[in-house]
Amino acid sequence: MLAQQRQAAIVDRVRLTGGIRVSDLAGEFGVSDMTIRRDLDLLAERGLLAKVHGGATVAETGSTDEPGFAAKSARQLSEKAAIAARAAHLVLPGMAVALSAGTTTAALAHRLVDTAGLTVVTNSIPVAEIFHRAGRPDQTVVLTGGIRTPSDALVGPVAVGAIRTLHLDLVFLGVHGMSLRAGYTTPNLMEAETNRALIAAAERLVVLADHTKWGTVGISSMAELGAAHTVVTDEGLPEPTRATIREHVTELVVVA
Template structure:
């Protein structure tokens, strides 16, 4: 097979599914790992895909672009793990918490095995499946119901009504983007409404967003930056962005990626809470 034919096949798969992984392409096309990586380099240089850790995704350049769950799962996996481990440290036994749909919150759900007696409300079938498959008898999982989006979130009036009468200790919110102007955003209008309803159920709101979300803007704002009690991000976030966010969020928690690599429990850099009289 000629290189151009191979690249066209890769591009077709990216357009069809939103993402490809190098390991899958090696098996499917019967070529070496390096050959696939060169093909991805060529496609990325032409602006037809975006290279990510272990593969490539479709190029997103509009505020309404919404990748599927599988496509998003290959973005910044090490950063998401670091963030999830840091967030898990905030959860105590007996907590009633909310988890919005998303790959970072899904990663958090996979690191809750050491926390007993949890009640978890989520609008994500994938998160509910993870929590149920753990086989814990001291865990209650409440799934909102609703219409399923490309990113596997359950949204719409059914989901919103299910959330309106709930009161949770803390809500962990995954987002598509964050910026000073737009706040925390999503490319899906229905998901934005549902996530706002979920955020209102929590006594405390913790936003989970890796550094690549900075300056990314979806079409709809979920909450403003100043509405987050805590923002958990990774140490890839530039210093100027940290300074800006510290002016808006009550507390900025920076999770070191290297410390989380291969770890089962997390640690983090010291957080940067504002003074009490500034909250």
């Protein structure tokens, strides 16, 4: 297979699945990892995909671009797992917590299914399904209802109305992006409103964001950078950026 044919096939695969690993592509096409990485470099330069650690995903084109849950699930898997593992230590038995929509919060849900006496409020269909499959009888799960987004969040006035009546210990917020100027952002206007309601309902805001989220700006801000009590991220975040975040939040947790 010629290089151009292989690269065209890679683009088709990424668009079909939302994301792909270097190792999978190398095995499929019978070439080295280095060859695939060079292909991804070229395709990323042409704007046909976005390179991420260990693979590639669909290119995001603007502040309103909203990848689906499956596409986001292929990104930064090890980082999200480490962030979720650390964030789970903040939850104690008997707490009432909220988990916003997102793949990192879904990873956290897997870590919390064995926590006794937990009450979980979520606007995420995948998060609710994780707790439902676990079937722990001493846990209560509240799914807000609302209009479904491409990222499997439930948003809009029904969700906001349900959340505004609640009082929670913690909210774990997954974000599309974060920056000093825009704070924590999302590409979906209704999701921003729903997440603002979650933030207002909780005593503490914990933001879960891998290093690729810094500098990404969605169309709508959910909260300013300093609104978070804790930000949990990974060691890929550069030290100058860590210093900036520490100036604004109470606690920055960086996981390996």
